């Protein structure tokens with residue numbers, strides 16, 4: 600409770616300050632002089648095409664928001680001390696990616712056309728569906744530690760006939776090294792699991808040696824806490840991370856051989 604109050608206090612001051620700073624730095628397409636970033640902005644940020652897959656995913660979200668079902672959820676933030684019952688509607692409202700960001704993930708995956716995709720943090724599978732539906736031919740691995748959450752996500756994937764998703768259930772600390780041993784290279788990784796500095800840097804460092812040329816790593820909630828922001832600042836400095844883009848909540852890292860290292864803060 601005391602920790603919760605502390606975080607709420609930190610967020611109240613940290614977020615408005617961060618938002619102001621972001622607005623002052625953020626550029627539009629006209630302030631962008633990189634051909635790659637220009638194309639990315641046009642297709643991913645400015646894109647407004649209503650893809651066929653958007654409506655079924657949002658319909659699923661509304662069904663889950665209206666659900667009375669409760670499931671047991673393991674709390675990894677507290678060091679796996681057991682599980683608590685939570686309403687599915689509450690999980691969806693608090694943890695699932697918002698519509699606008701889900702669409703950005705869809706367009707980004709569509710733009711990058713990755714073959715091997717990894718998501719760290721499935722929850723009930725809303726973000727998984729946005730990304731996997733954009734690339735139906737890709738091998739999509741999604742990881743979740745809470746067994747009943749993963750089971751319900753699996754039902755959601757079946758409902759929306761998303762057949763290219765492979766689920767891995769268990770604590771990332773154990774499952775991530777095992778999963779990475781089975782992969783030759785990564786084209787796309789979405790980090791949306793443990794929103795703390797050390798675990799985020801740890802997962803990033805584990806995935807880094809497998810990053811293919813033209814790969815993208817996406818970090819969600821880079822301003823969730825001062826610790827997450829500090830992890831993002833450290834990640835920007837990674838020498839192989841040639842193009843890094845700050846979209847306020849998402850941090851994007853592109854690995855592009857031969858490109859000059861540059862950082863962008865873009866309006867979104």
Ligand SMILES: C[S@@+](CC[C@H](N)C(=O)[O-])C[C@H]1O[C@@H](n2cnc3c(N)ncnc32)[C@H](O)[C@@H]1O
Nearest residue numbers: 675695696720721722725726744770771791792
């Ligand atoms: C923010 S939610 C993911 C939301 C999802 N990507 C979406 O947008 O719909 C993070 C998920 O990561 C899982 N998680 C957090 N830490 C974990 C850990 N150490 N091992 C396994 N799962 C973990 C939580 O159970 C939770 O379901």
